Structure formats: structure tokens, C-alpha cells
Amino acid sequence: MLVIGGIQGDEPGGFLAASIVATDYNITKGSLWVVPNLNFPSIIQRNRGTKGDMNRKFGHIDQDDPDFKAVTNIKKVIADQNVSLVLNLHDGSGFYRPNYINEDENPRKWGNTCIIDQERLEGAKYPDLNAIATRVKDKINENILNQKHTYFIKNTQTAKGDLEMLKSLTYYAVTQDKSAFANEASKNLNAEQRTYYHLLAIEEYMRVVGIEFTRPFKLTVQDVKKAIEKEIRLSFYDDAFVLNIHNLKGALNFVPLKKSEINYSSSNPLIAVIKEQNGYKVQYGNRFVTRLNPQYFEHVEPLKDISLIVDGKNLNAKSGDKIGVKNSFNIAKQSEIRTNVIGYNSKNIDEAGENITKNRMLKSFSIDKEGNVYRVEFYKKQEGKDKFAGMILVEFR
Ligand SMILES: [Zn+2]
Known part of the structure; x- marks a missing residue:
């Protein structure tokens, strides 16, 4: 399994979670690869992308693009034969809801979702993307801090013509027959709450692929905050x-x-x-x-x-x-x-x-x-x- 954080530098929940997994978790069975800081220049400058959105450069990227090396390298890692499941971590706006509730909670929002590009991916090691995302969503919702944070599945149906998502990292992974998911934590939450939800997601995806692990803290918002600030x-x-x-x-x-x-x-x-x-x-x-x-x-x-x-x-x-x-x-x-x-x-x-x-x-x-x-x-x-x-x-x- 490959976990990627920090494709956009203004989404700390994702890169903090990936970083904590890389530094604090002990993998006792299976194999986990973590890239916690994919777009490092944008992370330290705290912007979405120093030269445009990196997550729109996976269909095509110019050779003189400053992100060329990072995108080309991560594509190789994604395509590696040892990788069967790819998880990309994001912080998204508001709270996604299948129906319009208000300005902050509606179908156009991305926060607190498990994202798939399509229901199934034949030929992948884990073809039933929807079933896996549902399992992860249910696990997160068992540990929800507040009803408003409830997670939903968002299927972007990318192959049916979502021109933006066709250029994304997860869709590139799909074209390589890798079971790909994105996890979004809401930007309405603080950094430790976002990180908490990302860690819940990462851990459940690890269970899906049979990776076993230990971590030196309890998975609570308070302990996650301590892990961030240690x-x-x-x-x-x-x-x-x-x-x-x-x-x-x-x-x-x-x-x-x-x-x-x-x-x-x-x-x-x-x-x-x-x-x-x-x-x-x-x-x-x-x-x-x-x-x-x-x-x-x-x-x-x-x-x-x-x-x-x-x-x-x-x-x-x-x-x-x-x-x-x-x-x-x-x-x-x-x-x-x-x-x-x-x-x-x-x-x-x-x-x-x-x-x-x-x-x-x-x-x-x-x-x-x-x-x-x-x-x-x-x-x-x-x-x-x-x-x-x-x-x-x-x-x-
Ligand atoms: Zn993002």
C-alpha cells in the first residue's frame, strides 16, 4: 500500500497524518510505503501549489514544469509492481452531502469524504473500490467526533468525462490498474481533527490489505495533537x-x-x-x-x-x-x-x-x-x- 500526503501544500491534515505514520508507526506485517511531502515546496510556502495544482498534472506535464521531477517520480512509484493500493490524502472544503443542505454542506463540497473514481476496477488486486471505501467510511463514522463530521462516499465517475479528475493522481493510478482512493478531511476542522480522521482512514485501508501495525499512542484527537507537537x-x-x-x-x-x-x-x-x-x-x-x-x-x-x-x-x-x-x-x-x-x-x-x-x-x-x-x-x-x-x-x- 502506498500513502501520499502533501500533494497540495495548504492541506496539513493529509501531510501531518502521513508524516506521523512514517515516523511513529511500526509496521509488523506487510509493506507500507509513505510519501508524506509530495509537493514539499508548496508545503513550506503554505500554498496550494507553487506552480499550479500538482493534482492536475498527472495526465500531461511539460518537461520544464518545476513539478516535473516530483510527478514523474511518484508516477513510477505508483506504477511499481509492489504497489496494489494507493491512498492520496487531502483536506477539502466544507462537508460533502449528497443533497444540498446549506452553503457549507452540499454536493459540491469535498470535506470528510472517501473518494473513488469509479465503482469497480477490474484487473486490480482489490477491484471493488466502492465496497472498500464503504468499509472505511463506516469505520470512520463509528469514531466520529460530531454528527456534522459524518463521512460519505463521493464517486467522481472520472472516466465518464470529469475532465479535471482525469488529470489527477488517483485516476493515473486507476489507469495503472491500482486500486486508488482519496481521503478528504474537512478544512473546517483543526489540524489535529483532520489528522485524526486521516489516520482512521489510513489504518482501515491497511486492514483491508492485511498490513498490521502498532503505534505508540491512542488514536484520540488529544494524542494526535501530542504526536504532531512532539x-x-x-x-x-x-x-x-x-x-x-x-x-x-x-x-x-x-x-x-x-x-x-x-x-x-x-x-x-x-x-x-x-x-x-x-x-x-x-x-x-x-x-x-x-x-x-x-x-x-x-x-x-x-x-x-x-x-x-x-x-x-x-x-x-x-x-x-x-x-x-x-x-x-x-x-x-x-x-x-x-x-x-x-x-x-x-x-x-x-x-x-x-x-x-x-x-x-x-x-x-x-x-x-x-x-x-x-x-x-x-x-x-x-x-x-x-x-x-x-x-x-x-x-x-
Ligand atoms: Zn487537495
């Missing part, structure tokens, strides 16, 4: 500089980046670091996280062996680690290395060997809004210059 690790230059994204301040100053290049990786596929005029900004999907105001340094190999005393106990750390501290920490002196605890004012240039408690820290230098997490940075003198040699985070708990 701490995310963002590492620069192979753990030379690390941020744990959770409750971060809107701007971080004097970030020791290399002038020549930015290089990062994250535990979450929706994290992007984007160049701006005077630095960088960090995005988590549609959400702005923080701005990095750099102070450029040359880097040397980040320290792999940092000795410190935390609350009276000896510890070893390496660059990029986050250390929990109850009362105090004390970084061991190292030859040729200068320790700089950001937000701590010592009389000494090298702040190693000092017992540091939270009340000595200046809250304005913490990386988080609460004033609990601080950067401890290491610099090496070389050729008369200070070169950045890695860092750890300390978190007062």
Missing part, C-alpha cells in the same frame, strides 16, 4: 549543531553556521531550513518554527568525547546530545578547547570547570520560550582563529 530533532552538519524543536523561541541569535554551506537532517520529513536574506528560517510543514541568525564560523570535527558532571554524577556526551539537568552541570576542561555556555556570564573566557545552576542563566539566551534549554558550545583555537567544534544542549528539568 519534540523534533534538527541536526546541522552531522550533529555539530542541534536543535530540539519544541516550544522554540521565534529567533535564535549567533548560530554558528558555516558561511559556505547549510547542511541539515531531521527526524521529521516536514522540517525544512530555508535561506533568507540575513540567515535562515525553520519550517515544520506549514508552521513557522524559528529564525536562525547566524554568526559564521569555520568548523572543525565536532567533539565526540565531552566529559561533564551533572548533579554530582560523571557523564560522557558527544556533540549534538541533549543533557537533562536538575540542579547543576560542570563541563570538564579540555586542552585547546574553549567552552562557551550561551547565556552564562563568567569572569573567565573558558567556562569549563564551573558549576552552573539555572539561576545563573540569562533566560533571554535560552532556545526555548520557558527558559529551560541552553546551548553549550565548544571552540578550538586554530591558526589564530576560533573554530566551532560542536555543542550540546542542557535542559533544566
